[in-house]
Amino acid sequence: MKKVTKAVFPVGGMGTRFLPATKSIPKELLPIIDKPLIQYAVEEAIEAGIETLIFITSASKHAISDHFDPMPDLRAKFLSQKKYDLVEKLDTLPLEVKRVFIPQGQPLGLGHAVLQAESMIEDDEMFAVILADDFIQADINPLRRLIDIAEVNGRATISVEAVEESRISSYGVIAPGHWQDDFAAIDEIVEKPEVALAPSNFGVIGRYVLPQSVFAVLSQTQMDDNQEIQLTDALKQLININGLQAVKLAGQRFDCGSQEGFVLANLHVAMQDKKLNTQIKAYLSDC
Numbered sequence: 001m002k003k004v005t006k007a008v009f010p011v012g013g014m015g016t017r018f019l020p021a022t023k024s025i026p027k028e029l030l031p032i033i034d035k036p037l038i039q040y041a042v043e044e045a046i047e048a049g050i051e052t053l054i055f056i057t058s059a060s061k062h063a064i065s066d067h068f069d070p071m072p073d074l075r076a077k078f079l080s081q082k083k084y085d086l087v088e089k090l091d092t093l094p095l096e097v098k099r100v101f102i103p104q105g106q107p108l109g110l111g112h113a114v115l116q117a118e119s120m121i122e123d124d125e126m127f128a129v130i131l132a133d134d135f136i137q138a139d140i141n142p143l144r145r146l147i148d149i150a151e152v153n154g155r156a157t158i159s160v161e162a163v164e165e166s167r168i169s170s171y172g173v174i175a176p177g178h179w180q181d182d183f184a185a186i187d188e189i190v191e192k193p194e195v196a197l198a199p200s201n202f203g204v205i206g207r208y209v210l211p212q213s214v215f216a217v218l219s220q221t222q223m224d225d226n227q228e229i230q231l232t233d234a235l236k237q238l239i240n241i242n243g244l245q246a247v248k249l250a251g252q253r254f255d256c257g258s259q260e261g262f263v264l265a266n267l268h269v270a271m272q273d274k275k276l277n278t279q280i281k282a283y284l285s286d287c
């Protein structure tokens with residue numbers, strides 16, 4: 001089986017929970033302190049061995065492409081001033097990494113966004129999907145762990161996390177078979193179930209490794225009541241086609257698509273910085 005070397009980044013959502021910030025910039029460019037969410041996601045992908053980045057973008061927003069463009073003039077200036085730390089911050093993408101931008105056209109859901117990558121993936125190839133607004137801090141690269149499991153048997157492999165009861169109805173929730181260590185085959189997947197009907201407390205989060213066959217399934221998947229094609233609906237079909245398996249996330253995740261998750265992610269990273277940590281503690285003690 002071919003190695004997984006391509007990752008799809010769906011960044012075409014409307015980000016309504018972050019309006020008006022997301023009027024002109026995709027939410028994936030919102031920063032955790034000084035680094036945009038998409039930069040963290042791309043770094044995770046490259047560390048996991050990804051060589052080609054495929055961004056599914058909203059047609060009107062070019063800022064992600066701009067973010068990864070080289071800035072030769074400013075770079076030369078910082079170099080001449082020996083400001084090497086700034087040079088490093090400008091180098092947002094290694095030159096050898098390929099990037100492709102595909103407009104989604106209309107925001108018709110995550111499944112529709114993933115479907116736009118079809119022409120980039122070969123018949124016998126698996127590929128990764130990363131949702132940058134799921135911000136993850138982990139010792140073990142979460143995508144690499146998924147790839148390692150997926151490359152063994154070529155089955156679609158997705159990341160899951162135990163979620164609080166009060167949040168369960170916001171997630172795709174799996175019915176896992178027998179856990180072996182951190183992974184299990186998935187028997188069933190239910191989109192946004194009521195707590196009483198949830199088959200487990202394991203919710204699907206934004207890291208996936210999928211086979212090329214998902215495109216045929218996605219192209220047959222009906223729109224839901226919100227006129228969106230859901231990736232979860234296609235994953236359900238994959239269970240019967242060549243199987244679907246889950247890997248438990250080992251790390252801390254923040255849902256930066258929500259205001260609460262975004263603020264907590266910023267706090268989490270800020271508290272790791274000695275100076276910010278002291279300032280935040282001093283501020284909070286006065287609140």
Ligand code: UTP
Nearest residue numbers: 010011012013014015016017107108109110113
């Ligand atoms: P969300 O479900 O968070 O939707 O998308 P959203 O539109 O981005 O945000 P809200 O709910 O309006 O605030 C999950 C991921 O799927 C991408 C988003 O960019 C995000 O990474 N997505 C969603 C697309 O690329 N296209 C879509 O049509 C929908």
